[in-house]
Amino acid sequence: MIELDGATGEGGGQVLRTALTLSMITGQPFRIVNIRANRPKPGLMRQHLVAVQAAAGISNADIGSAAVGAQTLQFTPGKIKGGAYQFAIGTAGSCTLVLQTLLPALLYADAPSVVKITGGTHNAMAPPAHFLQRAYGRVLAAMGADLEIELKRFGFYPAGGGEIEAKVSPCRQLQPLELMSRGERVAGYAESFIAGVPADVAKRELACVKTAMGWDDAQLAIRGLPHDQGPGNALLVTLESQHVTEVFCAFGEKMVRSEVVAKKAISQVRQYIASGAAVGEHLADQIMLPLALAGSGRFTVDCVSQHALTNAEVIEQFLPVRITFAEQGLSSVCEIATK
Known part of the structure:
Protein backbone atom coordinates (compact mmCIF):
# COMPACT_ATOMS: atom_id res chain seq x y z
CA MET A 1 0.00 0.00 0.00
CA ILE A 2 1.50 3.33 -1.08
CA GLU A 3 0.87 6.04 1.51
CA LEU A 4 0.33 9.60 0.23
CA ASP A 5 -0.15 12.91 2.00
CA GLY A 6 -2.40 15.21 -0.02
CA ALA A 7 -0.98 18.23 1.81
CA THR A 8 2.45 17.67 0.25
CA GLY A 9 3.81 20.43 -1.97
CA GLU A 10 1.11 22.08 -4.04
CA GLY A 11 -1.57 20.23 -2.08
CA GLY A 12 -4.30 20.16 -4.74
CA GLY A 13 -6.27 17.59 -6.68
CA GLN A 14 -3.39 16.60 -8.98
CA VAL A 15 -1.89 14.39 -6.26
CA LEU A 16 -5.10 12.35 -6.23
CA ARG A 17 -5.56 12.22 -10.01
CA THR A 18 -1.97 11.10 -10.69
CA ALA A 19 -2.22 8.48 -7.95
CA LEU A 20 -5.46 7.12 -9.42
CA THR A 21 -3.97 6.85 -12.91
CA LEU A 22 -0.78 5.15 -11.83
CA SER A 23 -2.50 2.89 -9.33
CA MET A 24 -4.72 1.54 -12.11
CA ILE A 25 -1.77 1.00 -14.47
CA THR A 26 0.65 -0.53 -11.96
CA GLY A 27 -1.93 -2.39 -9.89
CA GLN A 28 -0.52 -0.83 -6.72
CA PRO A 29 -3.15 0.21 -4.16
CA PHE A 30 -2.75 3.50 -2.31
CA ARG A 31 -4.09 5.37 0.69
CA ILE A 32 -4.22 9.17 0.68
CA VAL A 33 -4.89 11.51 3.61
CA ASN A 34 -5.37 15.30 3.69
CA ILE A 35 -6.92 15.35 0.21
CA ARG A 36 -6.68 18.89 -1.28
CA ALA A 37 -5.54 20.18 2.11
CA ASN A 38 -4.21 23.47 0.68
CA ARG A 39 -7.48 24.46 -1.01
CA PRO A 40 -10.15 26.82 0.40
CA LYS A 41 -12.56 23.85 0.50
CA PRO A 42 -10.43 20.80 1.36
CA GLY A 43 -11.48 17.25 0.53
CA LEU A 44 -13.15 15.75 -2.49
CA MET A 45 -15.18 18.16 -4.61
CA ARG A 46 -17.74 16.73 -6.99
CA GLN A 47 -15.30 16.50 -9.93
CA HIS A 48 -12.71 14.71 -7.78
CA LEU A 49 -15.28 12.20 -6.54
CA VAL A 50 -16.33 11.51 -10.14
CA ALA A 51 -12.66 10.97 -11.05
CA VAL A 52 -12.42 8.41 -8.23
CA GLN A 53 -15.67 6.72 -9.25
CA ALA A 54 -14.68 6.73 -12.92
CA ALA A 55 -11.28 5.21 -12.14
CA ALA A 56 -13.02 2.57 -10.02
CA GLY A 57 -15.45 1.95 -12.88
CA ILE A 58 -12.82 1.21 -15.51
CA SER A 59 -10.58 -0.82 -13.20
CA ASN A 60 -13.11 -2.56 -10.95
CA ALA A 61 -11.46 -0.93 -7.94
CA ASP A 62 -12.51 -0.98 -4.31
CA ILE A 63 -12.91 2.61 -3.04
CA GLY A 64 -14.80 2.09 0.20
CA SER A 65 -17.29 4.82 1.11
CA ALA A 66 -15.87 7.73 -0.90
CA ALA A 67 -18.05 10.86 -0.72
CA VAL A 68 -17.93 14.61 -1.39
CA GLY A 69 -15.89 16.30 1.34
CA ALA A 70 -13.91 13.18 2.24
CA GLN A 71 -10.27 13.92 3.05
CA THR A 72 -9.05 10.33 3.08
CA LEU A 73 -9.35 7.57 0.47
CA GLN A 74 -8.13 4.05 -0.03
CA PHE A 75 -8.03 2.80 -3.63
CA THR A 76 -7.42 -0.84 -4.54
CA PRO A 77 -7.53 -1.39 -8.31
CA GLY A 78 -8.45 -4.47 -10.32
CA LYS A 79 -7.92 -5.03 -14.04
CA ILE A 80 -8.45 -2.15 -16.48
CA LYS A 81 -11.34 -3.01 -18.80
CA GLY A 82 -12.07 -1.42 -22.17
CA GLY A 83 -15.62 -0.63 -23.19
CA ALA A 84 -18.20 2.15 -23.35
CA TYR A 85 -18.35 4.43 -20.32
CA GLN A 86 -20.35 7.50 -19.35
CA PHE A 87 -19.77 9.71 -16.32
CA ALA A 88 -21.70 12.82 -15.22
CA ILE A 89 -20.13 15.40 -12.92
CA GLY A 90 -23.46 17.17 -12.45
CA THR A 91 -21.79 20.57 -11.93
CA ALA A 92 -19.40 22.78 -13.92
CA GLY A 93 -16.55 20.71 -12.46
CA SER A 94 -13.93 19.88 -15.06
CA CYS A 95 -14.61 17.09 -17.58
CA THR A 96 -11.06 17.47 -18.82
CA LEU A 97 -9.42 16.69 -15.47
CA VAL A 98 -11.59 13.59 -15.06
CA LEU A 99 -10.73 12.53 -18.62
CA GLN A 100 -7.02 13.08 -18.03
CA THR A 101 -7.23 10.71 -15.07
CA LEU A 102 -8.63 7.98 -17.31
CA LEU A 103 -6.84 8.43 -20.67
CA PRO A 104 -3.39 7.00 -19.81
CA ALA A 105 -4.99 4.07 -17.98
CA LEU A 106 -7.26 3.19 -20.92
CA LEU A 107 -4.16 2.83 -23.08
CA TYR A 108 -3.46 -0.26 -20.94
CA ALA A 109 -7.00 -1.69 -21.22
CA ASP A 110 -7.80 -5.06 -22.81
CA ALA A 111 -9.96 -3.52 -25.56
CA PRO A 112 -10.80 -0.14 -27.16
CA SER A 113 -12.83 2.33 -25.12
CA VAL A 114 -15.27 5.17 -25.63
CA VAL A 115 -15.70 7.55 -22.70
CA LYS A 116 -18.29 10.32 -22.44
CA ILE A 117 -18.08 12.84 -19.60
CA THR A 118 -20.54 15.67 -18.93
CA GLY A 119 -19.81 18.76 -16.85
CA GLY A 120 -17.52 21.76 -17.39
CA THR A 121 -15.34 21.90 -20.50
CA HIS A 122 -14.06 25.48 -20.30
CA ASN A 123 -13.43 26.93 -16.84
CA ALA A 124 -10.57 28.39 -14.86
CA MET A 125 -8.14 26.12 -12.98
CA ALA A 126 -8.41 23.33 -15.58
CA PRO A 127 -7.20 22.76 -19.14
CA PRO A 128 -9.93 23.49 -21.72
CA ALA A 129 -11.06 20.73 -24.06
CA HIS A 130 -9.13 22.30 -26.95
CA PHE A 131 -5.91 21.98 -24.93
CA LEU A 132 -6.42 18.22 -24.64
CA GLN A 133 -7.19 17.95 -28.36
CA ARG A 134 -4.40 20.10 -29.74
CA ALA A 135 -1.56 20.08 -27.20
CA TYR A 136 -1.79 17.03 -24.91
CA GLY A 137 -3.27 14.81 -27.62
CA ARG A 138 -0.47 15.67 -30.05
CA VAL A 139 2.20 14.64 -27.55
CA LEU A 140 0.47 11.33 -26.80
CA ALA A 141 0.10 10.65 -30.53
CA ALA A 142 3.83 11.29 -31.00
CA MET A 143 4.44 8.66 -28.31
CA GLY A 144 2.39 6.08 -30.20
CA ALA A 145 -1.03 6.47 -28.60
CA ASP A 146 -4.15 6.16 -30.76
CA LEU A 147 -6.85 8.38 -29.33
CA GLU A 148 -9.44 10.87 -30.50
CA ILE A 149 -11.00 13.60 -28.34
CA GLU A 150 -14.20 15.29 -29.44
CA LEU A 151 -15.91 18.27 -27.84
CA LYS A 152 -19.64 17.60 -28.20
CA ARG A 153 -20.96 20.61 -26.29
CA PHE A 154 -19.38 23.51 -24.39
CA GLY A 155 -19.88 23.74 -20.64
CA PHE A 156 -18.94 27.05 -19.01
CA TYR A 157 -18.86 27.92 -15.31
CA PRO A 158 -21.25 28.05 -13.46
CA ALA A 159 -23.85 26.23 -15.59
CA GLY A 160 -21.75 23.30 -16.85
CA GLY A 161 -23.72 21.04 -19.15
CA GLY A 162 -20.83 20.38 -21.52
CA GLU A 163 -19.86 17.03 -22.99
CA ILE A 164 -16.57 15.59 -24.12
CA GLU A 165 -16.00 12.18 -25.71
CA ALA A 166 -12.78 10.23 -26.11
CA LYS A 167 -12.06 7.12 -28.16
CA VAL A 168 -8.97 5.25 -26.97
CA SER A 169 -7.25 2.18 -28.42
CA PRO A 170 -4.91 0.04 -26.30
CA CYS A 171 -1.20 0.81 -26.67
CA ARG A 172 1.28 -1.87 -25.66
CA GLN A 173 4.11 0.54 -24.93
CA LEU A 174 4.38 4.32 -25.10
CA GLN A 175 7.56 5.47 -26.85
CA PRO A 176 10.06 7.84 -25.17
CA LEU A 177 10.01 11.39 -26.50
CA GLU A 178 12.31 14.40 -26.45
CA LEU A 179 10.92 17.90 -26.91
CA MET A 180 13.96 20.11 -26.52
CA SER A 181 12.83 22.75 -29.02
CA ARG A 182 9.48 23.71 -30.46
CA GLY A 183 10.86 24.18 -33.98
CA GLU A 184 9.61 26.73 -36.49
CA GLY A 276 12.37 29.56 -26.11
CA ALA A 277 11.09 26.41 -24.37
CA ALA A 278 9.27 23.64 -26.21
CA VAL A 279 6.37 23.37 -23.77
CA GLY A 280 4.53 25.70 -21.42
CA GLU A 281 3.94 25.34 -17.69
CA HIS A 282 0.66 23.39 -17.90
CA LEU A 283 1.59 21.01 -20.70
CA ALA A 284 4.77 20.17 -18.79
CA ASP A 285 2.64 19.08 -15.83
CA GLN A 286 0.65 16.72 -17.95
CA ILE A 287 3.24 15.02 -20.15
CA MET A 288 5.48 13.96 -17.27
CA LEU A 289 3.23 11.01 -16.50
CA PRO A 290 3.14 9.46 -20.00
CA LEU A 291 6.89 10.06 -20.38
CA ALA A 292 7.46 8.28 -17.07
CA LEU A 293 5.34 5.38 -18.33
CA ALA A 294 7.55 5.27 -21.43
CA GLY A 295 10.57 5.01 -19.15
CA SER A 296 12.37 8.14 -20.30
CA GLY A 297 12.02 11.54 -21.91
CA ARG A 298 13.23 15.13 -21.89
CA PHE A 299 11.71 18.49 -22.58
CA THR A 300 12.32 22.19 -22.06
CA VAL A 301 9.67 24.16 -20.16
CA ASP A 302 9.13 27.89 -19.70
CA CYS A 303 8.25 27.67 -15.99
CA VAL A 304 8.54 24.87 -13.43
CA SER A 305 5.53 25.22 -11.14
CA GLN A 306 5.02 23.85 -7.64
CA HIS A 307 2.28 21.80 -9.29
CA ALA A 308 4.87 20.10 -11.53
CA LEU A 309 7.28 19.43 -8.66
CA THR A 310 4.49 17.84 -6.61
CA ASN A 311 3.35 15.75 -9.57
CA ALA A 312 6.91 14.50 -10.07
CA GLU A 313 7.05 13.37 -6.43
CA VAL A 314 3.86 11.34 -6.78
CA ILE A 315 4.98 9.74 -10.07
CA GLU A 316 8.27 8.64 -8.47
CA GLN A 317 6.34 6.77 -5.75
CA PHE A 318 4.61 4.54 -8.32
CA LEU A 319 7.19 4.13 -11.08
CA PRO A 320 10.94 3.32 -11.06
CA VAL A 321 11.91 6.68 -12.53
CA ARG A 322 13.75 9.80 -11.41
CA ILE A 323 12.47 13.20 -12.53
CA THR A 324 14.84 16.16 -12.40
CA PHE A 325 14.62 19.83 -13.30
CA ALA A 326 17.57 22.03 -14.24
CA GLU A 327 17.53 25.72 -15.13
CA GLN A 328 18.79 26.61 -18.59
CA GLY A 329 18.70 30.33 -19.38
CA LEU A 330 15.08 31.53 -19.51
CA SER A 331 13.76 27.97 -19.42
CA SER A 332 14.36 24.70 -17.58
CA VAL A 333 15.04 21.14 -18.67
CA CYS A 334 12.94 18.31 -17.26
CA GLU A 335 14.49 14.88 -17.58
CA ILE A 336 12.79 11.56 -16.83
CA ALA A 337 15.07 8.55 -16.51
CA THR A 338 14.71 4.98 -15.29
CA LYS A 339 16.25 4.46 -11.86
Whole structure:
Protein backbone atom coordinates (compact mmCIF):
# COMPACT_ATOMS: atom_id res chain seq x y z
CA MET A 1 0.00 0.00 0.00
CA ILE A 2 1.50 3.33 -1.08
CA GLU A 3 0.87 6.04 1.51
CA LEU A 4 0.33 9.60 0.23
CA ASP A 5 -0.15 12.91 2.00
CA GLY A 6 -2.40 15.21 -0.02
CA ALA A 7 -0.98 18.23 1.81
CA THR A 8 2.45 17.67 0.25
CA GLY A 9 3.81 20.43 -1.97
CA GLU A 10 1.11 22.08 -4.04
CA GLY A 11 -1.57 20.23 -2.08
CA GLY A 12 -4.30 20.16 -4.74
CA GLY A 13 -6.27 17.59 -6.68
CA GLN A 14 -3.39 16.60 -8.98
CA VAL A 15 -1.89 14.39 -6.26
CA LEU A 16 -5.10 12.35 -6.23
CA ARG A 17 -5.56 12.22 -10.01
CA THR A 18 -1.97 11.10 -10.69
CA ALA A 19 -2.22 8.48 -7.95
CA LEU A 20 -5.46 7.12 -9.42
CA THR A 21 -3.97 6.85 -12.91
CA LEU A 22 -0.78 5.15 -11.83
CA SER A 23 -2.50 2.89 -9.33
CA MET A 24 -4.72 1.54 -12.11
CA ILE A 25 -1.77 1.00 -14.47
CA THR A 26 0.65 -0.53 -11.96
CA GLY A 27 -1.93 -2.39 -9.89
CA GLN A 28 -0.52 -0.83 -6.72
CA PRO A 29 -3.15 0.21 -4.16
CA PHE A 30 -2.75 3.50 -2.31
CA ARG A 31 -4.09 5.37 0.69
CA ILE A 32 -4.22 9.17 0.68
CA VAL A 33 -4.89 11.51 3.61
CA ASN A 34 -5.37 15.30 3.69
CA ILE A 35 -6.92 15.35 0.21
CA ARG A 36 -6.68 18.89 -1.28
CA ALA A 37 -5.54 20.18 2.11
CA ASN A 38 -4.21 23.47 0.68
CA ARG A 39 -7.48 24.46 -1.01
CA PRO A 40 -10.15 26.82 0.40
CA LYS A 41 -12.56 23.85 0.50
CA PRO A 42 -10.43 20.80 1.36
CA GLY A 43 -11.48 17.25 0.53
CA LEU A 44 -13.15 15.75 -2.49
CA MET A 45 -15.18 18.16 -4.61
CA ARG A 46 -17.74 16.73 -6.99
CA GLN A 47 -15.30 16.50 -9.93
CA HIS A 48 -12.71 14.71 -7.78
CA LEU A 49 -15.28 12.20 -6.54
CA VAL A 50 -16.33 11.51 -10.14
CA ALA A 51 -12.66 10.97 -11.05
CA VAL A 52 -12.42 8.41 -8.23
CA GLN A 53 -15.67 6.72 -9.25
CA ALA A 54 -14.68 6.73 -12.92
CA ALA A 55 -11.28 5.21 -12.14
CA ALA A 56 -13.02 2.57 -10.02
CA GLY A 57 -15.45 1.95 -12.88
CA ILE A 58 -12.82 1.21 -15.51
CA SER A 59 -10.58 -0.82 -13.20
CA ASN A 60 -13.11 -2.56 -10.95
CA ALA A 61 -11.46 -0.93 -7.94
CA ASP A 62 -12.51 -0.98 -4.31
CA ILE A 63 -12.91 2.61 -3.04
CA GLY A 64 -14.80 2.09 0.20
CA SER A 65 -17.29 4.82 1.11
CA ALA A 66 -15.87 7.73 -0.90
CA ALA A 67 -18.05 10.86 -0.72
CA VAL A 68 -17.93 14.61 -1.39
CA GLY A 69 -15.89 16.30 1.34
CA ALA A 70 -13.91 13.18 2.24
CA GLN A 71 -10.27 13.92 3.05
CA THR A 72 -9.05 10.33 3.08
CA LEU A 73 -9.35 7.57 0.47
CA GLN A 74 -8.13 4.05 -0.03
CA PHE A 75 -8.03 2.80 -3.63
CA THR A 76 -7.42 -0.84 -4.54
CA PRO A 77 -7.53 -1.39 -8.31
CA GLY A 78 -8.45 -4.47 -10.32
CA LYS A 79 -7.92 -5.03 -14.04
CA ILE A 80 -8.45 -2.15 -16.48
CA LYS A 81 -11.34 -3.01 -18.80
CA GLY A 82 -12.07 -1.42 -22.17
CA GLY A 83 -15.62 -0.63 -23.19
CA ALA A 84 -18.20 2.15 -23.35
CA TYR A 85 -18.35 4.43 -20.32
CA GLN A 86 -20.35 7.50 -19.35
CA PHE A 87 -19.77 9.71 -16.32
CA ALA A 88 -21.70 12.82 -15.22
CA ILE A 89 -20.13 15.40 -12.92
CA GLY A 90 -23.46 17.17 -12.45
CA THR A 91 -21.79 20.57 -11.93
CA ALA A 92 -19.40 22.78 -13.92
CA GLY A 93 -16.55 20.71 -12.46
CA SER A 94 -13.93 19.88 -15.06
CA CYS A 95 -14.61 17.09 -17.58
CA THR A 96 -11.06 17.47 -18.82
CA LEU A 97 -9.42 16.69 -15.47
CA VAL A 98 -11.59 13.59 -15.06
CA LEU A 99 -10.73 12.53 -18.62
CA GLN A 100 -7.02 13.08 -18.03
CA THR A 101 -7.23 10.71 -15.07
CA LEU A 102 -8.63 7.98 -17.31
CA LEU A 103 -6.84 8.43 -20.67
CA PRO A 104 -3.39 7.00 -19.81
CA ALA A 105 -4.99 4.07 -17.98
CA LEU A 106 -7.26 3.19 -20.92
CA LEU A 107 -4.16 2.83 -23.08
CA TYR A 108 -3.46 -0.26 -20.94
CA ALA A 109 -7.00 -1.69 -21.22
CA ASP A 110 -7.80 -5.06 -22.81
CA ALA A 111 -9.96 -3.52 -25.56
CA PRO A 112 -10.80 -0.14 -27.16
CA SER A 113 -12.83 2.33 -25.12
CA VAL A 114 -15.27 5.17 -25.63
CA VAL A 115 -15.70 7.55 -22.70
CA LYS A 116 -18.29 10.32 -22.44
CA ILE A 117 -18.08 12.84 -19.60
CA THR A 118 -20.54 15.67 -18.93
CA GLY A 119 -19.81 18.76 -16.85
CA GLY A 120 -17.52 21.76 -17.39
CA THR A 121 -15.34 21.90 -20.50
CA HIS A 122 -14.06 25.48 -20.30
CA ASN A 123 -13.43 26.93 -16.84
CA ALA A 124 -10.57 28.39 -14.86
CA MET A 125 -8.14 26.12 -12.98
CA ALA A 126 -8.41 23.33 -15.58
CA PRO A 127 -7.20 22.76 -19.14
CA PRO A 128 -9.93 23.49 -21.72
CA ALA A 129 -11.06 20.73 -24.06
CA HIS A 130 -9.13 22.30 -26.95
CA PHE A 131 -5.91 21.98 -24.93
CA LEU A 132 -6.42 18.22 -24.64
CA GLN A 133 -7.19 17.95 -28.36
CA ARG A 134 -4.40 20.10 -29.74
CA ALA A 135 -1.56 20.08 -27.20
CA TYR A 136 -1.79 17.03 -24.91
CA GLY A 137 -3.27 14.81 -27.62
CA ARG A 138 -0.47 15.67 -30.05
CA VAL A 139 2.20 14.64 -27.55
CA LEU A 140 0.47 11.33 -26.80
CA ALA A 141 0.10 10.65 -30.53
CA ALA A 142 3.83 11.29 -31.00
CA MET A 143 4.44 8.66 -28.31
CA GLY A 144 2.39 6.08 -30.20
CA ALA A 145 -1.03 6.47 -28.60
CA ASP A 146 -4.15 6.16 -30.76
CA LEU A 147 -6.85 8.38 -29.33
CA GLU A 148 -9.44 10.87 -30.50
CA ILE A 149 -11.00 13.60 -28.34
CA GLU A 150 -14.20 15.29 -29.44
CA LEU A 151 -15.91 18.27 -27.84
CA LYS A 152 -19.64 17.60 -28.20
CA ARG A 153 -20.96 20.61 -26.29
CA PHE A 154 -19.38 23.51 -24.39
CA GLY A 155 -19.88 23.74 -20.64
CA PHE A 156 -18.94 27.05 -19.01
CA TYR A 157 -18.86 27.92 -15.31
CA PRO A 158 -21.25 28.05 -13.46
CA ALA A 159 -23.85 26.23 -15.59
CA GLY A 160 -21.75 23.30 -16.85
CA GLY A 161 -23.72 21.04 -19.15
CA GLY A 162 -20.83 20.38 -21.52
CA GLU A 163 -19.86 17.03 -22.99
CA ILE A 164 -16.57 15.59 -24.12
CA GLU A 165 -16.00 12.18 -25.71
CA ALA A 166 -12.78 10.23 -26.11
CA LYS A 167 -12.06 7.12 -28.16
CA VAL A 168 -8.97 5.25 -26.97
CA SER A 169 -7.25 2.18 -28.42
CA PRO A 170 -4.91 0.04 -26.30
CA CYS A 171 -1.20 0.81 -26.67
CA ARG A 172 1.28 -1.87 -25.66
CA GLN A 173 4.11 0.54 -24.93
CA LEU A 174 4.38 4.32 -25.10
CA GLN A 175 7.56 5.47 -26.85
CA PRO A 176 10.06 7.84 -25.17
CA LEU A 177 10.01 11.39 -26.50
CA GLU A 178 12.31 14.40 -26.45
CA LEU A 179 10.92 17.90 -26.91
CA MET A 180 13.96 20.11 -26.52
CA SER A 181 12.83 22.75 -29.02
CA ARG A 182 9.48 23.71 -30.46
CA GLY A 183 10.86 24.18 -33.98
CA GLU A 184 9.61 26.73 -36.49
CA ARG A 185 6.16 28.27 -36.04
CA VAL A 186 3.70 26.61 -38.43
CA ALA A 187 0.57 28.53 -37.45
CA GLY A 188 -0.72 30.96 -34.84
CA TYR A 189 -4.32 31.94 -34.27
CA ALA A 190 -6.74 33.26 -31.65
CA GLU A 191 -10.37 32.31 -31.11
CA SER A 192 -12.94 33.94 -28.86
CA PHE A 193 -15.79 31.59 -28.03
CA ILE A 194 -18.98 33.28 -26.87
CA ALA A 195 -22.36 31.90 -25.79
CA GLY A 196 -25.08 34.24 -24.59
CA VAL A 197 -22.50 37.06 -24.50
CA PRO A 198 -22.39 40.17 -26.75
CA ALA A 199 -20.19 39.85 -29.86
CA ASP A 200 -18.43 43.06 -28.80
CA VAL A 201 -16.75 41.11 -26.01
CA ALA A 202 -15.07 38.82 -28.54
CA LYS A 203 -14.18 41.70 -30.87
CA ARG A 204 -12.38 43.59 -28.10
CA GLU A 205 -10.48 40.52 -26.92
CA LEU A 206 -9.30 39.71 -30.42
CA ALA A 207 -8.35 43.35 -31.08
CA CYS A 208 -5.98 43.15 -28.11
CA VAL A 209 -4.44 39.94 -29.41
CA LYS A 210 -4.09 41.44 -32.89
CA THR A 211 -2.16 44.44 -31.52
CA ALA A 212 0.00 42.43 -29.10
CA MET A 213 0.93 39.68 -31.56
CA GLY A 214 1.02 41.70 -34.76
CA TRP A 215 -1.37 39.23 -36.37
CA ASP A 216 -3.74 39.88 -39.25
CA ASP A 217 -7.51 39.34 -39.34
CA ALA A 218 -7.14 35.89 -40.91
CA GLN A 219 -5.59 34.71 -37.62
CA LEU A 220 -8.51 35.93 -35.49
CA ALA A 221 -11.91 34.25 -35.23
CA ILE A 222 -15.13 34.86 -33.31
CA ARG A 223 -16.73 31.50 -32.54
CA GLY A 224 -20.38 32.08 -31.73
CA LEU A 225 -22.08 29.24 -29.86
CA PRO A 226 -25.79 28.54 -29.25
CA HIS A 227 -27.18 30.65 -26.41
CA ASP A 228 -28.18 27.55 -24.45
CA GLN A 229 -24.50 26.66 -24.05
CA GLY A 230 -23.86 29.86 -22.09
CA PRO A 231 -23.46 32.32 -20.73
CA GLY A 232 -19.76 31.99 -21.22
CA ASN A 233 -16.64 33.31 -22.93
CA ALA A 234 -13.26 31.70 -23.55
CA LEU A 235 -10.31 33.26 -25.36
CA LEU A 236 -7.88 30.70 -26.79
CA VAL A 237 -4.53 31.42 -28.41
CA THR A 238 -3.00 28.45 -30.26
CA LEU A 239 0.60 28.24 -31.43
CA GLU A 240 1.39 25.33 -33.73
CA SER A 241 5.09 24.66 -34.10
CA GLN A 242 7.10 22.02 -35.91
CA HIS A 243 7.36 19.70 -32.89
CA VAL A 244 4.65 20.82 -30.48
CA THR A 245 1.36 22.70 -30.22
CA GLU A 246 0.56 24.98 -27.27
CA VAL A 247 -2.81 26.42 -26.26
CA PHE A 248 -3.18 29.39 -23.91
CA CYS A 249 -6.51 30.51 -22.51
CA ALA A 250 -8.32 33.08 -20.43
CA PHE A 251 -11.97 33.19 -19.43
CA GLY A 252 -14.45 36.02 -19.36
CA GLU A 253 -15.95 36.88 -15.98
CA LYS A 254 -18.66 39.21 -14.77
CA MET A 255 -17.40 42.75 -14.19
CA VAL A 256 -14.04 41.98 -15.85
CA ARG A 257 -13.22 43.97 -18.98
CA SER A 258 -12.47 42.15 -22.23
CA GLU A 259 -9.06 43.82 -22.36
CA VAL A 260 -8.13 42.39 -18.96
CA VAL A 261 -9.14 38.90 -20.08
CA ALA A 262 -7.06 39.26 -23.26
CA LYS A 263 -4.01 40.47 -21.33
CA LYS A 264 -4.09 37.30 -19.18
CA ALA A 265 -3.80 35.11 -22.27
CA ILE A 266 -1.27 37.39 -23.96
CA SER A 267 1.04 37.41 -20.94
CA GLN A 268 1.16 33.58 -20.97
CA VAL A 269 1.93 33.57 -24.69
CA ARG A 270 4.69 36.16 -24.33
CA GLN A 271 6.35 34.29 -21.47
CA TYR A 272 6.31 31.08 -23.52
CA ILE A 273 7.71 32.71 -26.65
CA ALA A 274 10.44 34.60 -24.76
CA SER A 275 11.59 31.47 -22.92
CA GLY A 276 12.37 29.56 -26.11
CA ALA A 277 11.09 26.41 -24.37
CA ALA A 278 9.27 23.64 -26.21
CA VAL A 279 6.37 23.37 -23.77
CA GLY A 280 4.53 25.70 -21.42
CA GLU A 281 3.94 25.34 -17.69
CA HIS A 282 0.66 23.39 -17.90
CA LEU A 283 1.59 21.01 -20.70
CA ALA A 284 4.77 20.17 -18.79
CA ASP A 285 2.64 19.08 -15.83
CA GLN A 286 0.65 16.72 -17.95
CA ILE A 287 3.24 15.02 -20.15
CA MET A 288 5.48 13.96 -17.27
CA LEU A 289 3.23 11.01 -16.50
CA PRO A 290 3.14 9.46 -20.00
CA LEU A 291 6.89 10.06 -20.38
CA ALA A 292 7.46 8.28 -17.07
CA LEU A 293 5.34 5.38 -18.33
CA ALA A 294 7.55 5.27 -21.43
CA GLY A 295 10.57 5.01 -19.15
CA SER A 296 12.37 8.14 -20.30
CA GLY A 297 12.02 11.54 -21.91
CA ARG A 298 13.23 15.13 -21.89
CA PHE A 299 11.71 18.49 -22.58
CA THR A 300 12.32 22.19 -22.06
CA VAL A 301 9.67 24.16 -20.16
CA ASP A 302 9.13 27.89 -19.70
CA CYS A 303 8.25 27.67 -15.99
CA VAL A 304 8.54 24.87 -13.43
CA SER A 305 5.53 25.22 -11.14
CA GLN A 306 5.02 23.85 -7.64
CA HIS A 307 2.28 21.80 -9.29
CA ALA A 308 4.87 20.10 -11.53
CA LEU A 309 7.28 19.43 -8.66
CA THR A 310 4.49 17.84 -6.61
CA ASN A 311 3.35 15.75 -9.57
CA ALA A 312 6.91 14.50 -10.07
CA GLU A 313 7.05 13.37 -6.43
CA VAL A 314 3.86 11.34 -6.78
CA ILE A 315 4.98 9.74 -10.07
CA GLU A 316 8.27 8.64 -8.47
CA GLN A 317 6.34 6.77 -5.75
CA PHE A 318 4.61 4.54 -8.32
CA LEU A 319 7.19 4.13 -11.08
CA PRO A 320 10.94 3.32 -11.06
CA VAL A 321 11.91 6.68 -12.53
CA ARG A 322 13.75 9.80 -11.41
CA ILE A 323 12.47 13.20 -12.53
CA THR A 324 14.84 16.16 -12.40
CA PHE A 325 14.62 19.83 -13.30
CA ALA A 326 17.57 22.03 -14.24
CA GLU A 327 17.53 25.72 -15.13
CA GLN A 328 18.79 26.61 -18.59
CA GLY A 329 18.70 30.33 -19.38
CA LEU A 330 15.08 31.53 -19.51
CA SER A 331 13.76 27.97 -19.42
CA SER A 332 14.36 24.70 -17.58
CA VAL A 333 15.04 21.14 -18.67
CA CYS A 334 12.94 18.31 -17.26
CA GLU A 335 14.49 14.88 -17.58
CA ILE A 336 12.79 11.56 -16.83
CA ALA A 337 15.07 8.55 -16.51
CA THR A 338 14.71 4.98 -15.29
CA LYS A 339 16.25 4.46 -11.86
